Amino acid sequence: MTGKQFFVLGEVREGHIHSVTFELTGKARELADSCGGTVTTILLSGGLADDPEVLLRSGADRVMTVEHPVLSMYNQEAEVKVLAHLLRQEGPDVVLAPATTSGRTTLPALAAELETGLTADCTGLEMDRETGLLLQTRPAIGGNVMATIKTPVCRPQMATVRPRTFRAPDRSDALSGGKVVRPEIPPELFGSRVVNLGFERGEDGGSNIQDLDVVVSGGKGLKRPESFRMLEELAALLGGGVGASRPAVEAKWMGYPHQVGLSGKVVAPKVYIAAGISGAVQHLAGMQTAGYVVAVNRDPDASIFRVADLGLCGDLFDILPRLTERIRKEVGAE
Structure with missing residues (x-):
């Protein structure tokens, strides 16, 4: 099991390399090291504002950049044609991509173009040392079981991974000895029937709980939507944002952009505070990589306490205001 090529399809937003690119490059490096393989990260954009060499410090052996005006805004048709061209030329064994809005749209079309399989929303990836196959683990049957999927025949083996599922590696000050290349792309591949008419940010003005160091989440234990004001106040003091469990979102107490869990967002803040959340497996899968977990729940047997670093058992309507x-007082806020 040697010489395998691992490709990461990075994501560029408004000229900047998104953090999920570093997370997947680091994971690809880990997988490649287990079998003597190499890592290549591909960046498609209308123009890069960041230095792509930074990915060489995160584990890539090579960074391929393609810049063209048609790629400045999301264009699935052009992206699929360019990526299919590069992957056919290179013949990688494994292709990893983020399970973002664009990744979830582009990768199925790319897999169909390459006539291979795709495992979406993976929560675990590792190499089978006996067969050399990529073991792709993802939730199934509503998150009640974890399925491990293989692609034994078709190549490349393709998987998407939600942002924050894996931690980004510490970036080395020294370059890896890798290189940045700018491959020649036939001009006709940039042709597209798609015309982008504009771009509008989401209802939260572009805020994203996946990018925050502190997330304060609430569940049905808050009893009513007005109780989320307590969480907003606490989150504001800590410089963080507010999350919610699926039941709270389904009750329309908070909007979907705040949902944490398998059917929402995966977050990995330095501190995660869960108030009134029982700890269903679907929710735990969305915050399991948090650095420090604080749980507030009146039920001493709540599953959330099993993953908490600090558990506060009691009435959250008493505990949260005091906290x-x-x-x-500690931060000196008025």
Whole structure:
């Protein structure tokens, strides 16, 4: 099991390399090291504002950049044609991509173009040392079981991974000895029937709980939507944002952009505070990579306490205001 090529399809937003690119490059490096393989990261954009060499410090042996005006805004047709061209030329064994909005749209079309399989929304990846196959683990049957999927025949083996599922590696000060290349792309591949008419940000003005160091989440234990104001106040003091469990979102107490879990977003903040959340497996899968977990719940047998670093068992309507006031005094906020 040697010499395998691992490709990462990076994501560029408004000229900047998105953090998920570093997470997947680091994971690809880990997989490649287990079998003596190499890592290539591909960046498609209308123009890069960041230095692509930074990915050489995160584990890539090579970074391929393709810049063209048609790629400045999301264009699935052009992206699929360019990526299919590059992957056919290179013949990688494994292709990893982010399970973002664009990744979830582009990768199925790319897999169909290459006539191979695709495992979406993976939560675990590892190499089978006996067969050399990529073991792709993802939730199935509503998150009640974890399925491990293989692609034994078709190549490349393709998988998408949600942002924050894996931690980005510490970037080395020294370059890996790799290189940045700019492959020649036939001009006709940039042709597209798609015309982008404009771009509008989501309802939250572009805020994203996946990018925050502190997330304060609430569940049905809050009893009513107005109770989320307590979480907003606490999150504001800590410089973080507010998350929610699926039941709270389904009750329309918070919008979907705040949902944490398998059917929402995967977050990995330095601190995750869960208030009134029982700890269903679907929710735990969305915050399991948090650095420090604080749980507030009146049920001493709640599953959330099994993953918490600090558990506060009691009435959240008593605990949260006291916690907020204590933090307010500590930070000197008025």
